[in-house]
Amino acid sequence: xxxxxxxxxxxxxxxxxxxxxxxxxxxxxxxxxxxxxxxxxxxxxxxxxxxxxxxxxxxxxxxxxxxxxxxxxxx
Amino acid sequence: xxxxxxxxxxxxxxxxxxxxxxxxxxxxxxxxxxxxxxxxxxxxxxxxxxxxxxxxxxxxxxxxxxxxxxxxxxxxxxxxxxxxxxxxxxxxxxxxxxxxxxxxxxxxxxxxxxxxxxxxxxxxxxxxxxxxxxxxxxxxxxxxxxxxxxxxxxxxxxxxxxxxxxxxxxxxxxxxxxxxxxxxxxxxxxxxxxxxxxxxxxxxxxxxxxxxxxxxxxxxxxxxxxxxxxxxxxxxxxxxxxxx
Numbered sequence: 033x034x035x036x037x038x039x040x041x042x043x044x045x046x047x048x049x050x051x052x053x054x055x056x057x058x059x060x061x062x063x064x065x066x067x068x069x070x071x072x073x074x075x076x077x078x079x080x081x082x083x084x085x086x087x088x089x090x091x092x093x094x095x096x097x098x099x100x101x102x103x104x105x106x107x
Numbered sequence: 108x109x110x111x112x113x114x115x116x117x118x119x120x121x122x123x124x125x126x127x128x129x130x131x132x133x134x135x136x137x138x139x140x141x142x143x144x145x146x147x148x149x150x151x152x153x154x155x156x157x158x159x160x161x162x163x164x165x166x167x168x169x170x171x172x173x174x175x176x177x178x179x180x181x182x183x184x185x186x187x188x189x190x191x192x193x194x195x196x197x198x199x200x201x202x203x204x205x206x207x208x209x210x211x212x213x214x215x216x217x218x219x220x221x222x223x224x225x226x227x228x229x230x231x232x233x234x235x236x237x238x239x240x241x242x243x244x245x246x247x248x249x250x251x252x253x254x255x256x257x258x259x260x261x262x263x264x265x266x267x268x269x270x271x272x273x274x275x276x277x278x279x280x281x282x283x284x285x286x287x288x289x290x291x292x293x294x295x296x297x298x299x300x301x302x303x304x305x306x307x308x309x310x311x312x313x314x315x316x317x318x319x320x321x322x323x324x325x326x327x328x329x330x331x332x333x334x335x336x337x338x339x340x341x342x343x344x345x346x347x348x349x350x351x
Contacts, residue, residue: 080337083333084334087287087334088283090287091282094282094287097286098282098285098286098289101289105113
């Protein structure tokens with residue numbers, strides 16, 4: 033296989049990591065909403081934790097994106 | 108596509124080339140935007156605290172809100188012992204926030220979208236927190252690698268995992284900020300390229316998407332500064348209050 037083609041395939045495979053980030057963000061917001069529906073008075077206090085969890089989950093997917101970009105542009 | 112979406116991250120020299128001992132210390136657009144955000148923060152906080160009114164004006168209100176926000180964040184996550192580190196966390200948070208926000212302006216340069224900048228922050232924090240932990244607790248600080256309530260059989264494995272997770276802190280801290288900024292800006296430019304290439308007929312669709320993405324990116328810019336600061340607080344908490 034040519035190097036250029038292998039790079040493209042590798043970058044595409046590395047971007048699969050974003051699927052995990054999607055699942056994680058969905059879980060965080062879904063669970064926050066269901067918790068907030070059960071106990072709305074406690075919801076406001078947990079909002080910073082929601083944002084923190086969102087950012088942490090999004091970052092793991094972006095690590096995969098960084099790997100893809102490194103394969104494409106750095107090698 | 109009109110231009111390469113990675114073109115925005117190019118660092119180029121402004122003014123003459125300065126070299127000291129083989130190290131290139133020239134003034135670049137990255138240094139220009141760092142200087143720009145530092146001056147902006149300075150002016151903003153100077154105007155905010157110039158006339159200390161009982162009924163605050165707009166700028167004073169915003170700067171007081173920022174102070175209260177960071178002070179509450181530190182006391183919530185790291186407790187009362189972290190009060191002396193407030194100036195450091197505050198300047199870290201506000202500098203990253205301003206760099207991210209200035210990066211959202213068209214034709215500007217995002218300083219935090221370069222890993223060397225964020226890695227410098229993160230390594231500084233990591234080394235500082237480690238020195239602080241050893242200075243306060245002595246060799247008892249190594250207890251951070253031994254969580255309480257773990258069966259003795261599992262302890263070696265857990266210890267290795269804890270050590271790896273401790274050592275990977277600067278990498279994850281820096282890559283998180285850098286990757287978010289870089290991915291967001293690349294995505295904006297890619298959708299901007301779609302608007303140009305699709306033209307007047309179908310270009311409206313990516314344009315609306317791109318406007319929505321700009322809103323998301325402003326949220327992310329704030330959020331990543333917040334996450335960076337709060338993770339620094341959590342690391343500080345580990346060093347100050349050894350509770351394992």
